[in-house]
Amino acid sequence: MGLTKKDFTLLIIVAVLCLFAPFILNPFPEGSAMAQFNAGYPDLMQRLVIFGIFAIGFNILFGLTGYLSFGHAAFLGVGSYAAIWMMKLLTMNVIPAIIVSVAVAGLFSLLVGWISLRRSGIYFSILTLAFAQMSYSLAYSVLTPITGGETGLQPKYTDPRILDGDLPPGETPRANLFGLDMKDSTQITMGDWVFTFNAGYYVAAVVMLVAFYVSIRIFRSPFGMMLRAVKSNQQRLNYTGLNSKPYTLAAFVISGMYAGLAGGLLVAMDTQVGAERMFWTASGEVVLMTILGGAGTLIGPVLGAGFIKYFENIISKINESILHQWFAFMPDGIEDFLVSMVYPFIGKGWHLTLGIVFMLVVIFLPGGLVEGGQRVARLFKRRKPSSDKPDGKTTPAE
Amino acid sequence: MGILEVKNVGKRFGGLQALGDVNLSIAENTVHAIIGPNGAGKSTLLNCLVGKLIPDTGSVMFDGKSVLGRKPYEINQMGISRVFQTPEIFADLSVMENMMIPCFAKRDGAFQMNAIATIPSQRDVIASAEQMLEDMNMADKRHMHAGSLSRGDKRRLEIGMCLSQEPRLLLLDEPTAGMARADTNNTIDLLKQISEERDITIAIIEHDMHVVFSLAERITVLAQGTPLVEDTPDRIKGNPKVREAYLGETQDAA
Ligand SMILES: Nc1ncnc2c1ncn2[C@@H]1O[C@H](COP(=O)(O)OP(=O)(O)OP(=O)(O)O)[C@@H](O)[C@H]1O
Numbered sequence A: 001m002g003l004t005k006k007d008f009t010l011l012i013i014v015a016v017l018c019l020f021a022p023f024i025l026n027p028f029p030e031g032s033a034m035a036q037f038n039a040g041y042p043d044l045m046q047r048l049v050i051f052g053i054f055a056i057g058f059n060i061l062f063g064l065t066g067y068l069s070f071g072h073a074a075f076l077g078v079g080s081y082a083a084i085w086m087m088k089l090l091t092m093n094v095i096p097a098i099i100v101s102v103a104v105a106g107l108f109s110l111l112v113g114w115i116s117l118r119r120s121g122i123y124f125s126i127l128t129l130a131f132a133q134m135s136y137s138l139a140y141s142v143l144t145p146i147t148g149g150e151t152g153l154q155p156k157y158t159d160p161r162i163l164d165g166d167l168p169p170g171e172t173p174r175a176n177l178f179g180l181d182m183k184d185s186t187q188i189t190m191g192d193w194v195f196t197f198n199a200g201y202y203v204a205a206v207v208m209l210v211a212f213y214v215s216i217r218i219f220r221s222p223f224g225m226m227l228r229a230v231k232s233n234q235q236r237l238n239y240t241g242l243n244s245k246p247y248t249l250a251a252f253v254i255s256g257m258y259a260g261l262a263g264g265l266l267v268a269m270d271t272q273v274g275a276e277r278m279f280w281t282a283s284g285e286v287v288l289m290t291i292l293g294g295a296g297t298l299i300g301p302v303l304g305a306g307f308i309k310y311f312e313n314i315i316s317k318i319n320e321s322i323l324h325q326w327f328a329f330m331p332d333g334i335e336d337f338l339v340s341m342v343y344p345f346i347g348k349g350w351h352l353t354l355g356i357v358f359m360l361v362v363i364f365l366p367g368g369l370v371e372g373g374q375r376v377a378r379l380f381k382r383r384k385p386s387s388d389k390p391d392g393k394t395t396p397a398e
Numbered sequence B: 001m002g003i004l005e006v007k008n009v010g011k012r013f014g015g016l017q018a019l020g021d022v023n024l025s026i027a028e029n030t031v032h033a034i035i036g037p038n039g040a041g042k043s044t045l046l047n048c049l050v051g052k053l054i055p056d057t058g059s060v061m062f063d064g065k066s067v068l069g070r071k072p073y074e075i076n077q078m079g080i081s082r083v084f085q086t087p088e089i090f091a092d093l094s095v096m097e098n099m100m101i102p103c104f105a106k107r108d109g110a111f112q113m114n115a116i117a118t119i120p121s122q123r124d125v126i127a128s129a130e131q132m133l134e135d136m137n138m139a140d141k142r143h144m145h146a147g148s149l150s151r152g153d154k155r156r157l158e159i160g161m162c163l164s165q166e167p168r169l170l171l172l173d174e175p176t177a178g179m180a181r182a183d184t185n186n187t188i189d190l191l192k193q194i195s196e197e198r199d200i201t202i203a204i205i206e207h208d209m210h211v212v213f214s215l216a217e218r219i220t221v222l223a224q225g226t227p228l229v230e231d232t233p234d235r236i237k238g239n240p241k242v243r244e245a246y247l248g249e250t251q252d253a254a
């Protein structure tokens, strides 16, 4: 497959994790106090891999070239709208929806990138942010006939859908892959544990694995090396006879297409879209995911996306009564005190927690979770008497 | 007609006339040194040749074509490579990768969407990059981070990167500054060998007179933005005007 042994191992590990995610993410028996930390339900698992795709693509731009876009949610949103229109006009099969979402996001990012890449550094970031906010406003107001404005869009019974036959009356249109309903789930009960296997999740996971494989190939290609050269010293690149503009534009469009793919998949899993998907906080989130996981590393963005989406779900579900349960063994006064201390960080306070975690990571682990993992691995290596090879330190972009 | 023709070039920075009225002709396949005291405008002149600066007045012709108004990468693709006064390398990449990039630029031109191929499959590029590392005596450092090299090694790497493009005109801005004596001598030997074996024209700015007199066939002395004299090394050595303006001080210092 054109991968080194190390990269191939990484791909296999990710594939195995994806395959067994319904088990791995559901370690606690149903009904136990810890069950709220389970993440093995379809909706969340789908989000984990879809935002993984979004972050993998973002990393091709930001991690390799160093160009920090603050507007990538626009491409995700455009992809979502394109997908839903395919479902309205053509078919509820997800394949055309996903292909068109990638294509449309690619074209849109070509336009945005072509203009924004006239500047670099903070000016580039501001330009992309401006484009994304413009897209958001347009989707919200002027473009209401195409975007559904405030209410957003959903496939309806009355849509033309020229490739599909007529639905039985009253039936809601459901996204499918050649008849396989994306919402199809099988549950396996093992003692107190319940594991859910969802069709949509596995479709999204396969797409994510392909996207991950493509990103590894890009990282290891001559093109990827040029992108790293852009980040390292653009001046040297230009005085070496290389035109950095088409390189950065290509990276921008590729990452825009990944965002569109993520947007299309979101629609394939949950057939609705609203303009808030393009809001600047959504663009900021993918930046956080990439940096938190480790920008410029292969696996970092996937870890970052998983980390943020997992804790967003879990922490925002915890409420005051759950806290009281946890601290119930304490004397009353201390219990109330602890609850009031922790309370601001849970539920709606999730963003506060995320902010603190992000600050800690940027300050103490500038390489993100990947660097954290490497440090731990090195600790273990040092314990062993075997000689510590300096190998790998010299090859950037692990 | 030389391969490089600089006519009436002037450049002003605010109130400072960095280049007055520079005329310079560099003959093909020669080594031409440009010397002069600090702030004479030597680097500014090079900047005008490679598209980093656009001169206020005058013209710059390379091989009969004007370079003015062209982008740096276009000028490089015309056949002009430059080593900078402070080393410009890809500090985050390995030494080998640094050497491969100019080889790609030479083979594929200014842009190539080569996202499917793997790097190990680029045998021709790897071979020429390895050959160049060999020539620069840096083969043992190929896996090192370029940013962690010593100053002298960074400079040798940059020279190698420029040479691997096989430019027709090589511009060197103080290439041996920061190098140990042995490396300086190696560099002199390498440049000598290259200028004899290849069709290459070299313009070198240098404060180290040992380097200048070992290599140069012609010398231009620049002072306060204007060429003072241009002559052969022997005649420059004996020129009292030059001794006064420049040579005396540096030879004492050396
Ligand atoms: N971009 C710039 N903006 C303003 N002034 C500049 C700029 N570049 C150079 N100068 C000024 O122009 C003059 C010539 O500088 P230049 O770097 O060409 O000298 P030099 O001959 O290369 O000197 P050195 O031997 O120290 O490298 C100096 O006074 C310098 O301060």
Ligand SMILES: [Mg+2]
Binding pocket: B042, B043, B044, B085, B173
């Ligand atoms: Mg200078």
